[in-house]
Amino acid sequence: MPFGARAFLTLLSAALVIAAFPPLHWHWLALMAWLPFILSLRGASPKASAVLGLLHGMLVFSGTLIWLTEIFGPMALLLQFILAMFTVFFAMIFNTLDRPTLSPWWYGLMTAVLWTGIEYFRSEWFTLRFPWITPGTALPPNALTQVIGVYGVSLVVILASTWLSSNKRKTQGAGIAVLILLGAAFIPRGTGEQEKGVAVRVSAVQGETLSFDQYMELSASIPTPTQAIVWPEYALSFDLRENPEKLGRIRHLMAEKEAEVFVVGSLTRHPDKSWSNTSIIVGRDTILGSHDKNRPVHFFDDGEAGVEAPAWPTPIGRISTPICFDNDYSAVPREAVKNGAELLLIPSMDAQHWTARQHLQHAELFRHRAAENGRWLVVAASSGMTQVIDPSGKRVDSLPLFDPGVLDTQITSQSILTPYTRFGWIIGPICTIAAALLMVAAVVMQRRDMKKPAVH
Structure with missing residues (x-):
């Protein structure tokens, strides 16, 4: 895919993400907003992936968090750049994990874990913790939130997007099924089994x-x-x-x-x-x-x-x-x-x-x-x-x-304690630890690739 086409997909994804958040808050766009970005990274070189990640991150965070300039002035650009670097890390590792021997099912899961782990680290553990602007918070609270929380919802969104970006029909079908289920979870409903408290x-x-x-x-x-x-x-x-x-x-x-x-x-x-x-x-x-x-x-x-x-x-x-x-x-x-x-x-x-x-x-x-x-x-x-x-x-x-x-x-x-409060919250920390292991594996695999003799 030409770099121009990849850049267009990245721009489209950023525009959809921005529109999913207030003030527009077209939250249904969040179901598909990250798909064009995932597609733009498929088969891209490490250098192109880094550029696309930076482009996506800067557009998303400057477009949604433009109000930071009212607080920090020009310094807001540096803060937005720091946030964008997490998207760069994701983009650079994304293709390193794509191996011919790895099934698209596992690749989708690994990609979703990688994204969620980086997101959780950025939001909850990083020195400059900042939990705003994620797939899980772009969508409204829903039936899944009380089970897996916002980080679990982010994992589901990225999992569906990665499967949809596959060239395998069965995998794409699984991505569509996941999005349909996720969309159904966001259909407005009553308060369900809410306890009759005082x-x-x-x-x-x-x-x-x-x-x-x-x-x-x-x-x-x-x-x-x-x-x-x-x-x-x-x-x-x-x-x-x-x-x-x-x-x-x-x-x-x-x-x-x-x-x-x-x-x-x-x-x-x-x-x-x-x-x-x-x-x-x-x-x-x-x-x-x-x-x-x-x-x-x-x-x-x-x-x-x-x-x-x-x-x-x-x-x-x-x-x-x-x-x-x-x-x-x-x-x-x-x-x-x-x-x-x-x-x-x-x-x-x-x-x-x-x-x-x-x-x-x-x-x-x-x-x-x-x-x-x-x-x-x-x-x-x-x-x-x-x-x-x-x-x-x-x-x-x-x-x-x-x-x-x-x-x-x-x-x-x-x-009554929700499943999330009891145990669902652990998804974020587990993904962060797993993402760190995936990063190490990516570095090892990249070094092995560099040592392989070139095929003429």
Whole structure:
């Protein structure tokens, strides 16, 4: 295949991937979006594969994450380049694994494992962890999410694409069958075998850079009665536990609204003068619990990282309050649920100047965390998206972006663990270890090929 044709397929794939994510969010395109890229790599030389991988990676990450320029300026290009290099690694190894003695079935599986392992490493283990923009998050939460999670869905998408790129009819048929099954899993459905838990009334407040008094005034519009109130991340620039006057006013608000629980983004001062970004759970008479943000945002002064995801007993059930970026990753909310969390009440912060595109892309990740772990999520975000998500990952309600307001909702506690929470999460780590072994095997095979005498 001429390089020009390969480049066209790569451009087509990148365009489909970009369209699958917000703001367009034509998510059905994600079922086929990676197929043209896989086709472009078939039979390509190592040098051509590297170029195609870089082209695809830069187009995808610069096209979807264009809002990074609003935060980092020209430095955003370097961040996008770093992300694109993971696509380059995949592309360079792709053809090395294609051996005449290897059946297309195994080749497809190895390719899918390679992609998923690199993706999981980039998202969860790499120093600059970044779990946005993957095949699994391009598609909406579905019946498979609660079993194999977003990384498992990525594996299925790449597996189907690789089989479809084969020149064997039976293998192509298997790829089509996998896509049909995957597509069927995304057909909208009810909440299925959702547990009939205890009903809880929750009110989430949305407002950016408001003073304490302004948050209190906004909270005055909360319907009475409510059982829980949630304020955004960084709603308070001080440790509420060390400010009796403000704590007293919040408890007065709770009494007025008949609330049993109040969750607020605050902070914790440590003896060594460091600090942590903390969500505090206030009860009528005592502090019920707290959570230190496990995943501070890269390149920001976002406090020292916490190491636990506790679930606290409260009058409305056992709750956990992972903060904002914690929920971009699979591990933190999963650990919270394994620790007994029946509800996730989440303070979050997305700055208004980061653009609506960023807010919409970020909002989707919370849906996947809800579906993976089978829990209701209520997110109180500074400027959006403040939202309510059911255990199937469906967004039940939300507030318009950027406008201050209150979202009042009813959710139910859940205690059953999904297959993903129990064991499905292991797919990502297993693929990463397997991908490392495949990379070693690829290097060995390439060296053997170089030592073989040329055939004239």
